Amino acid sequence: MQHLVAYSGGLGSFEVTRLLVQKYRLDSITAVFTDTLTEDEDLYRFLTDTIAYLGCQFVHLADGRNIWDVFESVRFMGNSRIDPCSKHLKREMFRKYLVEHWPNASEVTLYYGIQEHEKHRITSIRDRWAPYCVEAPLIALGTTKEEMQHTLAEVGIVLPRLYELGFEHNNCGGFCVKTGQRQMAQLLKTLPERYRWHEERQERLFNNIGPHGFIRKTVKGELHYLSLKEFREMVEAGEQVQMFQDGGCGCFT
Numbered sequence: 001m002q003h004l005v006a007y008s009g010g011l012g013s014f015e016v017t018r019l020l021v022q023k024y025r026l027d028s029i030t031a032v033f034t035d036t037l038t039e040d041e042d043l044y045r046f047l048t049d050t051i052a053y054l055g056c057q058f059v060h061l062a063d064g065r066n067i068w069d070v071f072e073s074v075r076f077m078g079n080s081r082i083d084p085c086s087k088h089l090k091r092e093m094f095r096k097y098l099v100e101h102w103p104n105a106s107e108v109t110l111y112y113g114i115q116e117h118e119k120h121r122i123t124s125i126r127d128r129w130a131p132y133c134v135e136a137p138l139i140a141l142g143t144t145k146e147e148m149q150h151t152l153a154e155v156g157i158v159l160p161r162l163y164e165l166g167f168e169h170n171n172c173g174g175f176c177v178k179t180g181q182r183q184m185a186q187l188l189k190t191l192p193e194r195y196r197w198h199e200e201r202q203e204r205l206f207n208n209i210g211p212h213g214f215i216r217k218t219v220k221g222e223l224h225y226l227s228l229k230e231f232r233e234m235v236e237a238g239e240q241v242q243m244f245q246d247g248g249c250g251c252f253t
Helices: 011-023 041-054 067-074 084-101 116-129 137-141 145-155 181-190 192-209 228-236
Strands: 002-006 029-034 057-061 108-111 133-135 215-219 222-226
Touching: 002 011, 011 029, 011 041, 011 108, 011 137, 011 145, 029 041, 029 084, 041 057, 057 084, 067 084, 067 192, 116 133, 116 137, 181 192, 181 215, 181 228, 192 228, 215 228, 222 228
Parallel strands: 002 029, 002 108, 029 057, 108 133
Antiparallel strands: 215 222
16 A cells, blocks of 8 residues: 655645654555645755655656746636636646556555645645545644644654744645635735745736736625735735635645
8 A cells, every 4th residue: 555645845744744654654655746836945954854754755746837827828827716827736746646657546655745624625635635545644633733743743854944933734835716815914024025926926917818816805894806906005004914814725635
């Protein structure tokens, strides 16, 4: 039996792989990372450190495009409902790898690092990857983010810097078309040059396909969508950020 972990470079995927290696002592474990080429630089350091510690097999997949290249290719910018970036750079890459290397689904189990508070996602994950078997051990164990951080500290691995900067996920360098105002404000505050790069890429995309923002803003009960430029100008003008708006794409799922 082959055991493949959807290795996002976050705490959950590290912890589930550690369980397979150290607690369940399984053989034939492979961590599969699909690269959007829009990642934080420290994610690659974390990959190197954790794989060296775990001692399992590691596969790094990328098709050469970043998320904006995908948006330009499909002539559509992702949003909270439709995510061509995740589809092309995460899920399709992983499925291609599965079909090419493990066409017999009965020989493979897939593992995800989702936690108890995300258990509502497991049904759709299993439906998506059927007939492959999908397991998410952290749900039953009730493993918390704080416990995973403690484990990292115990084994001497530095926490990915996006967590230190206040982000919930270590994906896409803190940027995500499925997130809300809180995360975009955090990106603008902590990594302003990165925010500006995304803003410039979005404006370039809009020149080709026309504007259609993804950051939601409710005014007097009416929903509007802001571009990154409009959102930055809103923040710089001192307007209140709607901090309840959060999220993240959960790309691999």
